[in-house]
Amino acid sequence: MTSAATVSAGSGPERPPGTVPAGPPVAPAGDLLRRLRQRQATDPVTHVERVPPRAGMPAPWPHWTPEELRAAYARRGVAAPWRHQVEAADLAYGNQHVVLATGTASGKSLAYQLPALATLLADPRATVLYLAPTKALAADQLRAVATLEIEGVRPACYDGDTPRAEREWIRRHSRFVLANPDMLHHGILPGHAQWSGFLRRLAYVVIDECHVYRGVFGSHVAHVLRRLRRQCARYGRPTGPTFVLASATSGDPAAAAGRLTGLPVTAVTEDTSPRAGMTFALWEPPLLPPEPSAAAPPPAPVGGPVPGADLAQVRRSALRETADLLADSVAAGVRTLAFVRSRRGAEVVATSARRSLDEAVPGLGDRVAAYRAGYLREERRELERALLHGDLLGLASTSALELGVDLIGLDAVLICGYPGTRASLWQQAGRAGRSGQEALAVLVARDDPLDTYLVHHPEAVFGAPVEATVLDPANAYVLGPQLACAAAEAPLTAADLELFGAGAEEAVEALVQAGALRQRPTGWYWRHRERPAVDLRGEGGAPVCVVESATGRLLGTVDGASSHFLLHSGAVYLHQGVSYVVDSLDLDDGCALVHPEEPDWSTHARDVTSLSVVSVRSYVDAGPVGLFLGEVDVTAQVVSYQRRRIATGEVIDTRPLDLPARELRTVAVWFTLSPASLTAAGVDPTDVPGALHAAEHAAIGLLPLVATCDRWDIGGLSTAVHPDTEAPTVFVYDGHRGGAGFAERAYGMAAAWLRATRDAIDECGCDAGCPSCVQSPKCGNGNNPLSKPGAIRVLDVVLDNLPE
Numbered sequence: 001m002t003s004a005a006t007v008s009a010g011s012g013p014e015r016p017p018g019t020v021p022a023g024p025p026v027a028p029a030g031d032l033l034r035r036l037r038q039r040q041a042t043d044p045v046t047h048v049e050r051v052p053p054r055a056g057m058p059a060p061w062p063h064w065t066p067e068e069l070r071a072a073y074a075r076r077g078v079a080a081p082w083r084h085q086v087e088a089a090d091l092a093y094g095n096q097h098v099v100l101a102t103g104t105a106s107g108k109s110l111a112y113q114l115p116a117l118a119t120l121l122a123d124p125r126a127t128v129l130y131l132a133p134t135k136a137l138a139a140d141q142l143r144a145v146a147t148l149e150i151e152g153v154r155p156a157c158y159d160g161d162t163p164r165a166e167r168e169w170i171r172r173h174s175r176f177v178l179a180n181p182d183m184l185h186h187g188i189l190p191g192h193a194q195w196s197g198f199l200r201r202l203a204y205v206v207i208d209e210c211h212v213y214r215g216v217f218g219s220h221v222a223h224v225l226r227r228l229r230r231q232c233a234r235y236g237r238p239t240g241p242t243f244v245l246a247s248a249t250s251g252d253p254a255a256a257a258g259r260l261t262g263l264p265v266t267a268v269t270e271d272t273s274p275r276a277g278m279t280f281a282l283w284e285p286p287l288l289p290p291e292p293s294a295a296a297p298p299p300a301p302v303g304g305p306v307p308g309a310d311l312a313q314v315r316r317s318a319l320r321e322t323a324d325l326l327a328d329s330v331a332a333g334v335r336t337l338a339f340v341r342s343r344r345g346a347e348v349v350a351t352s353a354r355r356s357l358d359e360a361v362p363g364l365g366d367r368v369a370a371y372r373a374g375y376l377r378e379e380r381r382e383l384e385r386a387l388l389h390g391d392l393l394g395l396a397s398t399s400a401l402e403l404g405v406d407l408i409g410l411d412a413v414l415i416c417g418y419p420g421t422r423a424s425l426w427q428q429a430g431r432a433g434r435s436g437q438e439a440l441a442v443l444v445a446r447d448d449p450l451d452t453y454l455v456h457h458p459e460a461v462f463g464a465p466v467e468a469t470v471l472d473p474a475n476a477y478v479l480g481p482q483l484a485c486a487a488a489e490a491p492l493t494a495a496d497l498e499l500f501g502a503g504a505e506e507a508v509e510a511l512v513q514a515g516a517l518r519q520r521p522t523g524w525y526w527r528h529r530e531r532p533a534v535d536l537r538g539e540g541g542a543p544v545c546v547v548e549s550a551t552g553r554l555l556g557t558v559d560g561a562s563s564h565f566l567l568h569s570g571a572v573y574l575h576q577g578v579s580y581v582v583d584s585l586d587l588d589d590g591c592a593l594v595h596p597e598e599p600d601w602s603t604h605a606r607d608v609t610s611l612s613v614v615s616v617r618s619y620v621d622a623g624p625v626g627l628f629l630g631e632v633d634v635t636a637q638v639v640s641y642q643r644r645r646i647a648t649g650e651v652i653d654t655r656p657l658d659l660p661a662r663e664l665r666t667v668a669v670w671f672t673l674s675p676a677s678l679t680a681a682g683v684d685p686t687d688v689p690g691a692l693h694a695a696e697h698a699a700i701g702l703l704p705l706v707a708t709c710d711r712w713d714i715g716g717l718s719t720a721v722h723p724d725t726e727a728p729t730v731f732v733y734d735g736h737r738g739g740a741g742f743a744e745r746a747y748g749m750a751a752a753w754l755r756a757t758r759d760a761i762d763e764c765g766c767d768a769g770c771p772s773c774v775q776s777p778k779c780g781n782g783n784n785p786l787s788k789p790g791a792i793r794v795l796d797v798v799l800d801n802l803p804e
Contacts, residue, residue, distance in 0.1 A: 029277075029278070029279040029411070029412070029438040029439055029440035030279055030438075032329065032332060032334060032412060032440050033045075033048070033279055033281055033440055033442075035328070035332065036325055036328055036329075036442075039324070039328065040286060041286065042286055044283050044284050044285060044286055044321075045281050045282065045283055045284075046282045046283070046284050046455045046456060046458070047282040047455065047458040048279060048280070048281050048282075049279075049280040049281075049282075049458065049461075049462050050277070050278075050279060050280075051277060051278040051279075051280060052277055053274075053275060053276050053277040054274060054275045055274055056082055056272060056273050056274035057082060057083045057272035058079075058080045058081070058082060058083065059080065059081055059083040059085075059086040059272075060080065060086075061080060061081065061086075062086055062089060062090055062093065064093055064118060065114065065118060066118055066121045066122070068121060068150070069114070069117055069118055069121065069148075069150065072148040072149060072150060073148070076147065076148070078110070081107070081111075081114070082106070082107060082272045082273045083270075083272040084100065084102055084106070084111070084268055084270055084271060084272045084273070085100075085107055085108075085110050085111040085114070087268050088100040088111040088244070088268040089110075089111050089112075089114040089115045091268070092111075092112065092115040092116075092204070092242055093114075093115040093118065093119070095242050096242070096266055097242060097243040097245075097257075097261065097263050097264065097265045097266065098243075098244055098245070098265065098266050098267075098268060099210065099244075099245040099246070099247055099253045099254060099256075099257035099265050099266070099267050099268070100112075100244075100245070100246050100268045101211075101246075101247040101248070101249055101250055101267055101268070101269050102249060102268075102269065102270075102271035102273070103248065103249055103271050103275070103426065103430055104248070104426070104427055104429075104430025104431065105273070105275070105430060105433070106271045106273040106275075107273055108208075108246040109141065109144055109208075109246075111246070111268075112130075112204070112206045112208075112244040112246060113144075113145065113148075115204065115242075115244070116128045116176070116203070116204045116206065116244070117145075117148070117150055117153065117176075119203045119204065120150070120152070120153055120176065120203075121150065121152075123201075124152060125201050126175065126201050126202075126203040127175045127177070127201045127202050127203065128175065128176045128177070128202070128203060128204045128205075128206065129177050129179065129184075129198075129204070129205050129206070129228075130176065130177070130178045130179070130205075130206040130208065131179060131180060131181055131184065131205065131206065131207050131208065132178070132179075132180055132208045133180060133181070133208075133209055133212040133213070134180065134400065135157075135159050135160070135161060135180060135377075136380060136384065136400065136401070137208060137209065138157050138159060138178040138179065138180060139178075139381070140384075141178055141208070142156070142157050142178050145176060145178075152175065153175050153176050154173055154174045154175055154176070155174065155175075155176040155177075155178065156169075156170045156174040156176075156177060156178065157177075157178045157179070158170050158174075158177050158178065158179045158183060158187070158188070159179055159180055159182075159183045160182070160183065161377050171194055171195060171198065172197075177198070181213075181220075181221045181224050181536060182536055182537075184224055184228065185220075185224045185227075185485070185534070185536055189224070189227050189228065189231060189485075189489055190485075190488070190489060190531060192231045192234075192235075192489060192490075196235050199228075199231055199232050199235045199237070200232075200235040200236045200237060201237075202232055202237060202241040203241055203242065204241055204242050204243075204244055205225070205228070205241045205242070205243050205244070206244050206245075206246070207225075207243065207244070207245045207246070207260070207261075208245075208246045209246065209247065209248070210245040210246065210247045210256075210257060210260060210469075211247040211248050211250045211253075211256070211423055211469050213260055213469070213471065214469045214470050214471050214740075215471060215709070215713065215734075215736060215740035215741060215742070216475070216477075216478060216537075216736040216738070216740045217536060217537050218260065218469065218470075218471030219471045219472050219473050219475050219478040220478050220482065220534070220536040220537075221260065221536065222259060222260050222261070222262065222471060222473040223473060223478065223479065223482035223483075223486075223500065224482070224536070225243075225260065225261055225262070226262050226482075226486075226499050226500055226501075227482070227485065227486050227489065229241075229262070229499065230486065230490075230496060230499060231489065231490075234490060243257075243261050243263060243265070245257045245260070245261070245265065248423050248424075248427045248466075249269070249271075249423065249466050250423050250466050250467065250468060250469055251465055251466055251467050251468035251469075252468045253269065253469075254266065254267035255468070256468060256469035256471070259471055259473060260471065262473075262499065262501065275433070276433040276437060276438055276439055277433075277438050277439070278429065278432070278433055278438070278439045278440070278441060279438070279439070279440050279441070280429060280440075280442075280443075280462075281440070281442045281443070282442075282443050282445070282454070282455040282458060282461070283321070283325075283442050283443060283444045283445065283455070284315075284445045284452070284455045284456075285315050285316040285317065285318060285320075285321040285444065285445065285447075286315070286316055287314070287315050287316075288315065288316055314447070314770070314771075315447045315770075315771070315772065317446075317447070318416050318417055318444045318445060318446040318447070318451075319340070319345050319348050319349055319352070319416060320352065321416075321444050322338050322340065322349050322396075322414050322416040322444050323338075323348070323349045323350075323352035323353045323356070323396075324352075324353075324356065325338075325414050325444065326349060326353040326368065326394050326396065326414060327352075327353040327356040327357050327360075327368075327394075329394065329412050329414075330353065330357060330364070330367060330368060330393045330394040331357060331360060331361070331364070333393070334393075334411050334412050334440075335387075335390070335393050335394070335410050335411055335412070336393065336394045336395075336410065336411070336412040336413070336414060337387075337394075337395050337397060337401065337410050337412075337413050337414070337431055337432070338353075338394070338395070338396045338397070338413075338414040338415075338416060339397060339398070339399065339401075339413065339414070339415045339416060339419065339428045340396055340397065340398060340416045340417070341398070341399075341416065341417045341419070341446075341712075342398070343372045343398055343558075343566075343574075344566070344574055345416065346370045346371065346372045346396045346397055346398050347370050347372070347396075347574035347575070347576070348574065349370070349396040349416065350368055350369055350370035350394075350395075350396040350576075351370075351574070353365070353368045353394060354366075354368045367391070367392055367393040367394065368392065368393065368394040368395070368396070369383055369386070369392055369394075369395055369396075369576070370395070370396045370397070370576060371383050371384075371395050371396070371397040371398070371400060371401060372397065372398040372400055375556055375576075376554070376556065379576075383395070399419065399424070399428075401431070410431055410432045410433075411432055411433065411437050411438075411439055411440065412432055412439065412440040412441070412442075413428060413429055413431050413432040413439070413440070413441045413442070414441075414442050415428050415429065415441065415442065415443045415444065416444050416446070417444070417445070417446040417448065417451060418445070418446075418448075418450055418451050418454055418704070420704045420709060420713075421466070421467050421704065421709075422461065422464060422465075422466045422467060423466040423467055425443070425461070426466065428441075429441035443455070443461075446771075447770065447771030447772050447775075448701055448771060448772065449697070449698045449701035449702055449757070449760045449761070449764075449772060449773050449774070450701045450702050450704055450705060450760070451772075452760065452764060452772035452773065453702065453705070453756065453759070453760040453763075456763065460705065467707070470707065470709075470740070470741035470742065471740075471741060472739065472740070472744075473500075473501055474501060474502045474503045475738040475739060475740075476503060476507060476510075476738055477665070477737045477738025477739075478738060479500065479503050479504065479507045480507040480510060480511060481532055481534040482500070482534065483500060483504065483507050483508055483511060484511060484516055484517070484526065484532040484534070485531070485532050485534055486500070487511075487517055487524055487525065487526040488526040488528075488531050488532060491520075491522060491523035491524060491525045491526075492508065492517075492523050492524040493523045494523075496523075508524055511524075512524065515527065516528070516532075537559075542560055542590050543557040543559055543560060543590065544557065544558050544559075544560060544563040544567055544585070544587075544590045544591065544592055545590060545591050545592070546558060546567065546573060546575070546592050546594060547591055547592065547593055547594070548580070548593075548594060548595070548596070549583055549593040549594060549595050550595060555573075555575050555580070555594070556575060558592075560590075563585065563587070563592070564605065564607075564638040564662075565605040565607075565638060566605075567582050567585050568582065568585055568603075568605060568638065568641060568657050568659065569582055569583070569584055569585055569657070570582060570603060570641065570643075570655060571603045571605070571641065572599060572601070572602055572603045573592075578596060579596070579597060579599070580594035580595060580596055580597065581595060581597040581599065582594050583595055587659075587660070600645060600646055601643040601644055601645055601646060601652055602643070602644050602646055603641050603642070603643055603644075604641060604642045604644060605638050605640075605641045606638070606639060606640050606641060606642065606654070606781075607636050607637060607638045607639060608636070608637055608639055608781075609634060609635065609715065610634075610635045610717075611632050611633065611634050611635075611668075611717045611722075611731055611733070612633045612723075612724055613630060613631075613632055613724040613725070614630065614631040614632055614633055614665065615630050615631045616628055616629070616630040617629045617630045617631070617667075618630075618747065620750075620802065620803070622801040622803065624673060624674040624676065624677035624797065624801060625671060625672065625673055625674075625677070625797065625798050625801040625802055626671060626672040626725075626727075627669070627670075627671050627747065627750055627802060628669065628670050628671070628672070628747075629667070629668075629669050629743060629744065629747040630667070631665060631666070631667060631668075631739075632665070632666060632667070632668040632731065632733055633663065633665050634663070634664045634665075634666060634715065634717075634733060635661055635663050635664075636661065636662050636664070636715075637659065637660070637661035637662065638657055638659045639656065639657060640654050640655060640656050640657055641654070641655055641657060642655075643655070664735075664736075664737055665737060665738065666733050666734045666735070666736060666737060666738060666739050666743075667733065667734050667738070667739030667740075667743045667744065668731050668732060668733035668734070668743050669731075669732050669733075669743040669744075669746045669747045669750070670725070670729055670730060670731040670732070671729070671730055671750075671798055671802075672725050672727040672728065672729045673727065673728045673729075673794065673797055673798065674727065674728075675688075675727070675728065677797050677801075678691075678728060678793070678794065678797065681793040681794075681796060682793055683790050683793050683794065687787045687790045688720045688728055688790070689718075689719070689720045689785050690784075690785035690786050690787030690790055691787045691789075691790025691791050691793065691794045692718035692719070692720065692728055692729075692730050692790075692791075692794060693718045693781075693785060693786055694761070694769060694773075694774035694786045694787055694788055694790065694791035695718070695730055695757070695774075695791040695794045696716045696717070696718040696730045696731075696732070697716070697774050697775065697776040697779065697783075697786070698757045698760060698773060698774050698791060699716070699730065699732055699753070699754065699757045700714055700715070700716045700776065701757075701760075701776070702753060702756050702757040702760055703732065703742065703746055703753060705753065705756050706745060706746065706752060706756075707741075707742045707745035707746060709740070709742045713734070713735050713740065713742060714732060714733065714734060714735055714742055714743075715732075715733050715735050716730070716731055716732045716733065717730075717731045717733075718730045718731070730794075732746060750802060751799065751802055751803070751804045754795055754798055754799055754802070755799060757795060758795035758796065758799060760773060761773045761774060761788060761791055761792055761795070762792055766788070767788075768786075768788055769786045769787070769788035769791075773788060774786050774791055
């Protein structure tokens with residue numbers, strides 16, 4: 001079973017040992033769950049896990065803690081720290097790099113504030129840099145540090161929202177600067193000469209929520225931190241600052257923190273803070289009755305499934321189910337946060353919940369809102385304030401509120417779809433119960449292979465350790481651009497290449513050959529006047545502004561990679577419950593013009609993909625089966641979109657789009673099968689395309705079970721005969737340039753991954769394939785052809801031959 005420490009994590013204000021503040025009276029978690037279940041004709045709950053409460057283990061203040069700092073914490077109600085806070089603080093104060101990896105609400109903020117603020121009080125010239133992955137978290141920590149009222153610290157946020165008039169004052173006077181990796185990369189390091197005094201005296205670098213730095217984003221941040229260490233050394237701090245990292249519970253946090261910083265890091269993992277009890281339910285939406293008037297399904301394409309009567313019966317959507325649960329919780333007076341996977345989904349859940357509440361009690365819907373990235377800064381801050389002060393009772397949010405923003409007072413969390421990793425699942429669940437009341441968390445399964453597998457295999461949720469964070473600083477598509485950034489800041493030397501690790505010499509040589517760097521006896525020099533344009537988050541370009549065409553009002557932004565899917569001409573775009581239709585998308589200017597409209601249909605973009613093998617890194621020869629890991633080139637293009645009736649899901653029409661293709665060199669894992677082995681397994685040659693296609697979909701859906709990713713991080717392709725392999729082949733690839741480590745993980749755990757995939761398909765109750773097993777919400781071919789029985793036979797052949 002998951003340890004009690006798993007569910008108590010995060011970084012809110014500290015509590016006196018052994019006590020929890022009283023919250024507003026709410027329905028106990030068990031009573032609320034019973035009330036929600038009674039609304040259903042059949043019981044949707046497949047499993048209930050009880051996580052018991054835990055008492056805290058206090059410890060004395062470290063002997064080096066200044067009396068002024070103890071008094072400041074006493075004013076906030078902190079009589080003494082918890083034992084894990086003291087252990088981490090002692091290591092940091094002794095100049096040892098440390099990562100504190102404990103659960104939500106375990107008080108990680110005190111563990112890094114204590115040594116940092118003590119040092120600032122002891123040395124009036126010392127400085128501290130705090131880095132958070134989101135602006136909201138940095139703003140929350142600014143409030144926490146400012147309320148301590150420590151004289152001379154002058155904490156300040158330095159990010160993209162900071163007015164330019166304030167930036168010079170912060171550079172000169174603030175001793176505790178709160179920023180994010182993007183601002184460090186784009187603002188502080190390029191202007192290092194202006195920050196020379198701050199960097200020369202930098203005592204601590206705090207990296208909050210460091211488990212977020214995974215994949216390509218984490219690999220970029222790893223090199224940004226190495227560039228920071230390089231500049232500190234150049235300005236007279238050769239030993240560099242001490243790094244203090246805070247993380248949700250994760251597998252092997254010391255190794256992950258070491259890869260991120262390039263330094264030896266000690267991990268503190270025992271959570272000694274108190275935690276209220278939690279009821280955690282796994283919830284599967286019910287099947288909807290078949291529509292008696294539903295039209296007969298069209299004939300199956302060649303290689304596809306035989307149409308079955310069950311195709312007319314679908315499961316109620318997780319979005320609808322979550323919206324109803326949110327409305328019921330708010331109606332019961334329970335402050336509830338619903339996590340939804342997509343921006344559009346968060347808007348749909350909030351809008352539907354508001355409508356239901358207003359029908360029951362006019363005006364009650366005003367106490368529910370949506371929260372997501374892409375909102376303007378003023379909107380986000382107002383929503384955070386309204387939730388903290390109780391003006392809002394319900395909020396539908398993307399993962400933007402998963403991180404340690406203090407949300408005291410929440411007593412229920414709804415998780416609409418598995419968030420991709422167990423670490424994120426527990427982090428989201430831990431948002432509830434911080435008032436000290438019994439908490440309720442509900443995972444609402446989507447019609448998705450992994451979600452269906454998990455709600456029927458609770459041991460995979462509650463009996464398994466959380467994942468290790470995957471990042472690869474040696475990724476050539478990350479290392480080369482980061483070395484270019486470093487050279488633009490100051491010429492690179494041979495000693496610098498050692499700092500940037502494996503592959504740095506080869507990457508520098510490639511930059512020289514490409515004409516980006518010039519080699520001189522004193523080092524490698526950047527040759528261009530403009531700085532390298534490097535996107536840390538690998539989102540595929542600058543954000544696209546969404547502008548109301550009639551008024552010119554800026555509604556929000558969408559990242560460049562998503563704009564082809566969300567902002568194509570004719571797309572329906574949602575913003576705080578208001579529906580807009582896109583008039584035009586100008587990719588060159590980064591602007592989409594929209595007009596308000598409430599159509600009775602939604603839009604769904606469709607794309608086509610081709611793939612070619614570039615090289616093979618490793619392979620397993622298993623007779624009729626081959627397993628490979630290597631580089632591939634992927635070309636994808638959004639070519640059309642469907643309009644579907646909101647009420648029924650009926651496809652109205654498919655309309656063409658003229659958008660540019662996108663090319664991606666990345667890392668893939670793939671397996672091949674001999675045609676003879678498929679024939680021997682009973683897969684008819686006409687069924688091979690559908691069998692491989694179904695196996696590909698399910699394998700993508702189950703990969704997050706073994707890798708720290710979700711299905712939107714990865715892509716796939718299957719074909720009865722691929723020109724590069726000359727055999728039936730299934731590819732699964734990382735959706736980030738150069739790879740993100742997910743395909744390598746899949747290759748290393750192929751037997752376990754594909755075994756779970758096969759079991760998920762086999763155990764699904766449908767006859768011919770459904771979204772719970774082999775259909776995919778992101779399939780560019782409209783989920784045709786698919787063969788569920790064939791997929792099981794394909795995976796049987798692979799598993800029978802592949803070594804464990």
